[in-house]
Amino acid sequence: MLEIRNLHASVDGNPILKGIDLTINRGEIHAIMGPNGSGKSTLAKVLAGHPSYEVTKGQVLYEGKNLLEMAPDERAREGIFMAFQYPIEVPGVSNAQFLRLAYNEKRKHLGEEELDPLEFKDLLKERAKVVEMDASFMTRSVNEGFSGGEKKRNEILQMAVLEPRLAILDETDSGLDIDALRIVAGGVNLLHNSENAVVLVTHYQRLLNYIVPDYVHVLAGGRIAREGGKELALELEEKGYDWITSSVAASGIGASRVT
Amino acid sequence: MSTAENLVSQEYKYGFVTDIESDTIPRGLSEETVRLISEKKNEPEWMLGFRLKAFRHWLTMTEPKHWPNLTYPEINYQDMIYYSAPKQKALKANLDEVDPELLKTFEKLGIPLQEQKQLAGVAVDAVFDSVSVATTYKEKLKKHGVIFCSFSEAIREYPDLVRKYLGTVVPTNDNFFAALNSAVFSDGSFCFIPKGVRCPMELSTYFRINNSESGQFERTLIVAEEGSYVSYLEGCTAPKFDKNQLHAAVVELVALDDAQIKYSTVQNWYAGDEEGRGGIYNFVTKRGKCAGHNSKISWTQVETGSAITWKYPSCILLGDNSIGEFYSVALTNHAQQADTGTKMIHLGKNTRSTIISKGIAAGKSNNSYRGLVKVMPKAENSRNYTQCDSMLIGSNSGANTFPYIEVMNNSSAVEHEASTSKISEEQLFYLQQRGISQEDAVSLIINGFCKDVFLQLPMEFAVEAQRLLGMKLEGSVG
Numbered sequence: 001m002l003e004i005r006n007l008h009a010s011v012d013g014n015p016i017l018k019g020i021d022l023t024i025n026r027g028e029i030h031a032i033m034g035p036n037g038s039g040k041s042t043l044a045k046v047l048a049g050h051p052s053y054e055v056t057k058g059q060v061l062y063e064g065k066n067l068l069e070m071a072p073d074e075r076a077r078e079g080i081f082m083a084f085q086y087p088i089e090v091p092g093v094s095n096a097q098f099l100r101l102a103y104n105e106k107r108k109h110l111g112e113e114e115l116d117p118l119e120f121k122d123l124l125k126e127r128a129k130v131v132e133m134d135a136s137f138m139t140r141s142v143n144e145g146f147s148g149g150e151k152k153r154n155e156i157l158q159m160a161v162l163e164p165r166l167a168i169l170d171e172t173d174s175g176l177d178i179d180a181l182r183i184v185a186g187g188v189n190l191l192h193n194s195e196n197a198v199v200l201v202t203h204y205q206r207l208l209n210y211i212v213p214d215y216v217h218v219l220a221g222g223r224i225a226r227e228g229g230k231e232l233a234l235e236l237e238e239k240g241y242d243w244i245t246s247s248v249a250a251s252g253i254g255a256s257r258v259t
Numbered sequence: 260m261s262t263a264e265n266l267v268s269q270e271y272k273y274g275f276v277t278d279i280e281s282d283t284i285p286r287g288l289s290e291e292t293v294r295l296i297s298e299k300k301n302e303p304e305w306m307l308g309f310r311l312k313a314f315r316h317w318l319t320m321t322e323p324k325h326w327p328n329l330t331y332p333e334i335n336y337q338d339m340i341y342y343s344a345p346k347q348k349a350l351k352a353n354l355d356e357v358d359p360e361l362l363k364t365f366e367k368l369g370i371p372l373q374e375q376k377q378l379a380g381v382a383v384d385a386v387f388d389s390v391s392v393a394t395t396y397k398e399k400l401k402k403h404g405v406i407f408c409s410f411s412e413a414i415r416e417y418p419d420l421v422r423k424y425l426g427t428v429v430p431t432n433d434n435f436f437a438a439l440n441s442a443v444f445s446d447g448s449f450c451f452i453p454k455g456v457r458c459p460m461e462l463s464t465y466f467r468i469n470n471s472e473s474g475q476f477e478r479t480l481i482v483a484e485e486g487s488y489v490s491y492l493e494g495c496t497a498p499k500f501d502k503n504q505l506h507a508a509v510v511e512l513v514a515l516d517d518a519q520i521k522y523s524t525v526q527n528w529y530a531g532d533e534e535g536r537g538g539i540y541n542f543v544t545k546r547g548k549c550a551g552h553n554s555k556i557s558w559t560q561v562e563t564g565s566a567i568t569w570k571y572p573s574c575i576l577l578g579d580n581s582i583g584e585f586y587s588v589a590l591t592n593h594a595q596q597a598d599t600g601t602k603m604i605h606l607g608k609n610t611r612s613t614i615i616s617k618g619i620a621a622g623k624s625n626n627s628y629r630g631l632v633k634v635m636p637k638a639e640n641s642r643n644y645t646q647c648d649s650m651l652i653g654s655n656s657g658a659n660t661f662p663y664i665e666v667m668n669n670s671s672a673v674e675h676e677a678s679t680s681k682i683s684e685e686q687l688f689y690l691q692q693r694g695i696s697q698e699d700a701v702s703l704i705i706n707g708f709c710k711d712v713f714l715q716l717p718m719e720f721a722v723e724a725q726r727l728l729g730m731k732l733e734g735s736v737g
Contacts, residue, residue, distance in 0.1 A: 048692050051684060076694035088689035092707025101703065102693035109694070141707065158693060 001026050001063060001197055002047075002166060008057035009046045015056065016042045018222035024166070027194040031208055031233060032201045034219035035241040040201045041085065043219070044170040047199075048082040049075050062166070076102075077109040081164030083155035085171040090142035095154065096124060098142045099161050106162060127160040131187045149180035156187040163191070168199045173207035185210030205237040220245050273527065277364040277387075277469050283343040286472065288336050290314060293442050296342050300411050300445075305422060313431035313441030320435045327598040328627040328659055329567055331503075331540065339505060340473040341443045345387055361387060364467065382407055384448040384464045386477055391446045396460060405489075406451040407462050410478050413449035420451055424482050428511035428548045428575070436507040436569075437544040440476045444509065447477035452487040452518075461717060463492035466508075468528075468539070474505035481511070483518035485551065490521040492720055501537045503566060508543045516551030516578065521559070523716055525724055528564035533622075535594025538566025545572035549581035549607075557584040558601065559715040561724040566595060571629065573602035576610035576638070583612040586712040590728060591624035591656070600630035600661075605638035605671070614645040617709050620656035621732060627659040632673055634666040641671040649679045650708050652701075652732070680708075702729040 002024040009017040016039045024030055032040045046053045047060065049072035060067040067075065090098060096117075103123075104114040115123065124138060131153040143151050152172055159167055169188065173181055188211050192198050200211060208216075208230060216232040217224050218241075225244050226232065236244070284295055293314045297307040322334070345361060365385050382396035384407065391409030400407050406417060413421050431441040448464040468475045483489055506528065512520050522545075531538025541564075547556035558572040568591075574583025585601035603612035612632065620626035632643045649658035660677050682704050690700035706713065706725050713721045 048688075050688055071697075072688060072691040073694050073696050076692050082692055084689060084692075088683075088686050090686065090690070090704060090707055092710035093703055098690075098693070098703070101699070102690075102695055105694040105696075105699075162693065 002067075003061040004058070005060070006058040007043075007046070007055065007060060009042060009053050009055045011042065011053050016053075016222050017046065019058070020219075020222075020224060022217065022224065024197050024199065026165070026197055028215065029192065029198045029200065029211060029213045031213035031216045031230075032199060032219060033203070033205075033216060033233065033236060034225075035245060036203070038219040039222040040219050041170055044082055044168045044199070044201050047075075047168055048072060048080060073105075076162075077106050079165030081159050081162055081167045083152070083159060083167065083169040083172050085174060087143045087146075087151040087155055089144045089146075091144050093142050094139050095142050096121065096138040099124060099138075099158065102158070103161055124161065128157055130160040130190050131156045132183050133157055148175045149177060152176055152180065152184055153187075156184050156191075160187065160191055163196075165196050166199070167191070167196065168201065170201045171203065172200070173202055173204060181207070181210065205233045208233045218244050273529070277360055279358065279360045279469070280346045281343050282346050283340055283473070286338060286340045288339070288341055288443070292341050296443055296445060299342060299344075300414075302414060303418060305418075306414055309426065309431065310442050313438050314443075316432040317435065317438035317442055320432075320438055322435050323569075327569055327629070328625065328661070329569065329596050329598050331567055331596075334503075334505065334540070336439075341476070342445055343469075343473040344445075345469075361385075361393075364469075365465065382460050382462050384409060384462075386446055386448070386464060386466045386475075387469060391448070394448075400458075400460070400462075403456055403459055404453040405456060405458050405462075406449065408449055410444070410447040410449050410480070413480075417449070417451070420482070421449065421480065424480055424511070424513055426511075428513060428546050429509050429544050434544060436542040437509050440478065440507045440509045440544070443474075444476045444478040447479045447508070449479075450481040450489060450491065452481075452483045452489045454484040455486045456484075457487065458489040461490050461492055463494065465494045466506075468504055468506065472502075474507065476506075477508045479508070479510040480513075481520055481522070482513045483515065483520050483554075485515045486517045487515075488519045488521075490717060491523070492717060493522070493524045494527070503531075503538060503540055505540045505542065506565075508545075510543070510545040510572075512547030512556055514547065514549050514551060514554035514556050514581075517553045518551060519555040519557075520547060521557045522547070522572070523720055524558075524560040524562075525716075525720055525727065526560065526562045526564055526568075527727060530564045530593065530595050531566040533593045535566065538595075539564065541565035541568045541570060543570045545570065546575065546602075547573070547583070548575045549578050549583060549610075551581070552578040552607075553580045554578050555582040555584070557582075557586070557715070559584075559586040559712065560588070560599075561712070561716070561720075561727070562587070562589040562597060562599060563727050565597075568595075568597040568599050570599045571601055573604070574612065575604045575606065576612065576641075577606045578610075579607040580609045580611075581607055582610070584715075585612075585614045585616070585630075586715045587616045588619070588709045588712045588724070588728070589617070589626055589628075590619045590732070591621070591626045592732070593622040593624060595622075595624040597625070598627045598629055600628045602631040603633070603643055605632075605634040605641040605643070608637070608639045608641070610638055610641045612641075612643045614643070614647075615711050616645075616647045617712055618647070618649040618658050619652065619705060619708070619728075619732075620649065620658050621652035623655040625657045625659075627661060629661040629663075631663040632665070632675075633663075634668060634671045634673065636667045639668055639670045641668075643671075643673045645673070645675045646711075647675075647677040648708065649677075650705070651679065651681045698729070701732055705729075705732060
């Protein structure tokens with residue numbers, strides 16, 4: 001589904017990703033871990049097409065197409081979804097209005113009929129159960145006045161509505177209390193199936209107790225420093241990131257920190 | 260360059276000129292001009308007296324050039340035409356006798372004057388340069404006792420009503436532009452809603468400036484008698500010319516006991532080109548008087564056009580428990596300038612006013628809110644709530660807020676909130692990441708920003724306003 005080849009990217013002229021290779025197949029869950037500044041959020045944003053990040057080298061194929069040539073909204077309509085670390089507020093636009101617009105854009109793209117507000121309301125009601133959100137969230141402005149946990153749940157609600165083929169969750173666990181974490185993780189597990197793939201970008205192993213990855217990739221200095229199964233995350237938890245970064249430094253791979 | 264620039268440059272689609280023979284008087288302004296206009300319109304002596312008094316006062320006044328946050332070259336009032344009317348026979352009740360060119364013009368503007376083609380429930384008075392060419396649904400309204408006609412007709416047919424109210428809200432010497440208008444106004448609309456009548460349809464006037472040399476000076480007077488209600492809409496467009504044209508209108512509203520007037524405007528005068536060449540100078544005095552107890556006047560405006568907007572729709576809250584409202588969206592782009600806001604003058608007890616102003620500035624435009632809230636000593640227990648929000652698009656535009664607050668008693672309360680924001684790259688990226696195109700994303704953000712105002716507009720107008728904002732901003736981000 002996704003093939004990343006020797007990907008280099010920079011922001012404001014500072015190189016951050018320095019040669020990432022990664023293949024993701026449908027049905028898989030991948031965890032991208034690493035210390036602050038290792039480039040894991042950058043990887044997520046580059047895949048989603050954030051305009052501030054410049055790809056300087058390498059290629060990314062998504063379902064056989066050159067992903068890097070596609071605008072962010074095109075990527076979204078093709079099934080790439082990113083749950084934001086800091087979801088953005090859109091005052092005056094109701095959650096339901098926003099979600100319907102996004103949902104219908106995707107339907108149009110697939111050549112399907114758009115849903116009218118009433119039909120969409122039913123669908124939204126159904127999907128909201130995934131993250132245990134009630135109807136009052138739908139009439140409120142997008143993320144405005146939401147608590148941290150509500151914002152993250154709202155991200156997963158959007159994922160539930162848009163049914164992406166590739167979902168990238170950027171530090172979705174950060175700032176969540178244990179109940180919210182359980183709800184969010186439960187939602188992701190419910191939405192994951194053999195046809196889609198999930199990429200979890202996270203600093204901590206904690207999330208991986210709830211969403212169990214097939215593969216763990218540890219980034220350091222803009223490269224994948226170590227890869228393994230879910231047990232790698234536990235090992236990291238025990239030994240800390242220094243264990244990876246020092247071995248990277250020792251092997252001569254640049255581990256310049258970027259924040 | 261940020262992604263949030265470039266969003267404002269779709270062609271102005273109302274910029275065409277109608278080729279029609281006009282009865283135009285020579286340029287220049289003198290007492291002779293005023294007499295000539297009055298004569299052309301066969302006006303009674305009292306009307307000429309009103310004009311001359313205004314003109315003589317105007318001669319003693321100076322243009323308000325210092326306090327507004329606007330810059331423009333000197334206006335030569337002698338280089339302008341003060342009366343230009345399409346040549347046609349006197350206004351006929353029958354539309355068949357209206358010049359087909361004019362009917363076509365309004366149809367092209369989306370305002371068909373044939374009643375069967377119109378939106379049900381909206382009566383239209385169509386003003387072309389200096390005269391009203393047609394007013395629809397007059398007969399139907401008459402059955403309810405509602406008078407809706409051109410100002411010229413009102414002077415002829417209802418002189419007592421016009422005399423009773425004309426100039427009672429905006430006196431002839433009120434300000435430079437109001438005095439000018441009082442001297443040379445050519446036409447406009449007159450509405451009278453009798454006691455206890457809820458006007459059965461929306462009333463609207465559509466103003467069109469066609470002549471490149473002429474100013475437009477129209478006058479609107481709306482009187483709502485005790486317990487009546489009316490909703491009035493106003494729209495306007497003009498062709499694209501390299502020269503600036505002056506539009507100096509006066510609107511007066513009078514609400515008696517328990518009456519309500521809702522006045523909505525979508526202003527889309529030609530705004531000039533990207534460099535600021537051409538466009539309308541929109542110097543307008545609009546004021547409503549809540550003369551009676553429990554009366555209410557509500558202004559809603561969506562200002563998207565004009566090179567310069569100088570406009571402060573205001574309420575004089577004279578009656579006890581009366582309510583004044585002002586909801587405004589002002590969008591400026593390219594080199595446009597707007598200095599707009601309101602005045603709420605609290606005179607009666609327990610009077611309430613609400614001001615919601617949303618300014619959007621793109622390109623290198625300048626957008627100012629200027630508002631006065633004045634609570635007089637006798638206006639006990641009065642309240643005002645003001646919220647002024649500005650949104651900047653790109654980094655070359657400017658937004659300002661100039662609030663003036665004067666409270667002269669201890670029992671009243673005034674609240675003022677203000678904010679300035681920008682459409683951020685992060686906001687756009689977030690919406691795009693959900694599959695929404697950049698242009699739709701900008702439109703969504705702007706419409707969200709303006710929601711509190713759009714909610715106040717009648718349905719058809721709200722849709723039109725949203726579409727207009729989207730169109731005006733197209734390409735200003737990218």
